[in-house]
Amino acid sequence: MKYRFIDAHRAVYPVGRMCQVLGVSRGGYYAWRERPLSERKQSNTRLLLHIRAVYQESRRTYGSRRVYHDLREQGIVCSRHRIARLMRQDGLRAIQRQRYKQTTRPNPRLPVAPNILNQDFTAQRPNQKWVADFTYIPTAQGWLYLATVMDVFSRQIVGWSMRERQQTALVEDALQMALARRCRQTGLLHHSDRGSQYASHDYQKLLAKEHLQVSMSRSGNCYDNAMMESFFATLKAECVHQHYTSRHEARSVILDYIERWYNRRRRHSSLGYLSPADFEQRFPLDKFTVR
Numbered sequence: 001m002k003y004r005f006i007d008a009h010r011a012v013y014p015v016g017r018m019c020q021v022l023g024v025s026r027g028g029y030y031a032w033r034e035r036p037l038s039e040r041k042q043s044n045t046r047l048l049l050h051i052r053a054v055y056q057e058s059r060r061t062y063g064s065r066r067v068y069h070d071l072r073e074q075g076i077v078c079s080r081h082r083i084a085r086l087m088r089q090d091g092l093r094a095i096q097r098q099r100y101k102q103t104t105r106p107n108p109r110l111p112v113a114p115n116i117l118n119q120d121f122t123a124q125r126p127n128q129k130w131v132a133d134f135t136y137i138p139t140a141q142g143w144l145y146l147a148t149v150m151d152v153f154s155r156q157i158v159g160w161s162m163r164e165r166q167q168t169a170l171v172e173d174a175l176q177m178a179l180a181r182r183c184r185q186t187g188l189l190h191h192s193d194r195g196s197q198y199a200s201h202d203y204q205k206l207l208a209k210e211h212l213q214v215s216m217s218r219s220g221n222c223y224d225n226a227m228m229e230s231f232f233a234t235l236k237a238e239c240v241h242q243h244y245t246s247r248h249e250a251r252s253v254i255l256d257y258i259e260r261w262y263n264r265r266r267r268h269s270s271l272g273y274l275s276p277a278d279f280e281q282r283f284p285l286d287k288f289t290v291r
Contacts, residue, residue, distance in 0.1 A: 002022045005022070006018045006024075015029065051067055051071070051083060054070045054071060059261065060092075061094055063084075066267045067087070069267055112216050113214040113216045114215065116215035117215045121152055122152070125185065127151065128152070128185055128188065129189045129191065130149050130152065130178065130188065130212075131150050132150070132190065133192060134147035137244070137254065141245075142247070145166045146235075151182075155276050156277065159177035161173035161174040162254065168197045168202050172202065172203060175203075175207075179210055188212050190213065190214055191225065192216060193225055263275070263276050
């Protein structure tokens with residue numbers, strides 16, 4: 001331990017002086033430096049290289065559990081506790097989530113639907129339940145609003161839209177993308193909050209035209225759409241922690257995050273550490289169709 005301290009601080013303090021203060025010999029210190037690494041230390045060094053590669057590929061968002069599943073898929077055998085220890089020693093920490101802030105406001109003059117979902121965030125197949133919401137992204141040019149539609153079965157974002165204003169067209173575009181991508185099951189449930197965009201006559205007309213069953217959160221209850229809010233918390237922690245100089249830059253980064261990372265690569269603990277796309281691929285193909 002003393003030799004390690006000296007080695008870590010030799011660029012700051014004279015080696016001889018540190019040896020004298022710590023009560024060790026200079027010869028002993030240099031002999032320790034020239035001593036070959038043990039097999040265990042060499043193994044840790046090789047493993048740490050793989051850990052760093054997975055951590056960087058995850059955009060610095062993975063903790064030890066997700067790193068463990070990535071390495072195991074690559075055929076690298078090791079314990080999760082060993083990975084956690086090496087990550088801790090190397091200062092590799094997953095980006096932490098930020099608190100989600102509500103952005104929608106209900107309009108008492110617009111009709112609302114009952115809360116059919118009732119916080120039951122389970123589904124036996126794709127395209128059985130969708131949840132929808134939107135949030136804001138700060139940029140140097142002002143707010144950029146992001147609307148998304150998520151399939152409850154796999155947590156996959158099946159529709160999204162970005163605009164400069166929080167208009168009904170914002171959420172309509174996200175729903176239209178989801179409808180174009182997926183072949184709906186009979187009785188597909190669409191759940192959102194009571195925001196004026198979702199309660200608007202135009203949006204409700206679109207839902208009726210597509211024969212979607214409508215469900216809305218209770219007033220002021222964030223838990224009624226917790227799955228969607230959880231996604232926004234993840235998005236803001238992993239993607240929106242940086243400062244965007246323009247809306248165009250934010251669009252490009254968020255598009256890449258949703259389509260290339262979140263849907264296809266990011267491992268979810270609730271899905272057995274599979275990505276949404278991989279989780280759906282394990283579902284029998286004759287059970288549903290994706291356009």
